[in-house]
Amino acid sequence: MVGVKSIIIDGETFYIFNSAIYIFESSTGSTLEVDMIVSEITLRKYKDRESLIAEIELEDGRVISSFMFLKSLPGRLPRLNLFCELDENENYEGVLRISENDLAFPDIEEGITLEDIRKVEMPNEKITLKLNLPIDQVEWLREQKNRDLNLLFKELLNKHFK
Incomplete structure (x- = not known):
């Protein structure tokens, strides 16, 4: 065939x-x-x-x-x-x-x-997290660019996930 x-x-x-x-x-x-x-x-x-x-x-x-x-x-x-x-x-x-x-x-x-x-080919998914953090950490997160936060979380998860 x-x-x-x-x-x-x-x-x-x-x-x-x-x-x-x-x-x-x-x-x-x-x-x-x-x-x-x-x-x-x-x-x-x-x-x-x-x-x-x-x-x-x-x-x-x-x-x-x-x-x-x-x-x-x-x-x-x-x-x-x-x-x-x-x-x-x-x-x-x-x-x-x-x-x-x-x-x-x-x-x-x-x-x-x-x-x-x-x-x-690994797909990416959007996720929304609701966190309860100290105000200084929230302010720092708000100042960051999405691209930088995505990289930060990928590295953090790769380190602890696998």
């Missing part, structure tokens, strides 16, 4: 930890689908999009370019699913075919952990 080498969405390349391309055959028709494990940052960027232009480079060198629809899939890892109707002019030789009666979809999460993903 042929695999995915890279995917470009709306002209942007991103890191794919694992993926599977297949044709899903149901009683209502067939669709080309790509499931992929991505970083949390990539998931946040694309999860609310409904459609996009995708260029899928296969391991055998073929490129499938298509207008595709997007959905995020549940799982323990950040996942996206792209799908579109089959193009009569496209060559799908070697692409896995899955029937709606099959219960065995490719397991693209196997062997990957969230920690592995975060080693490649």
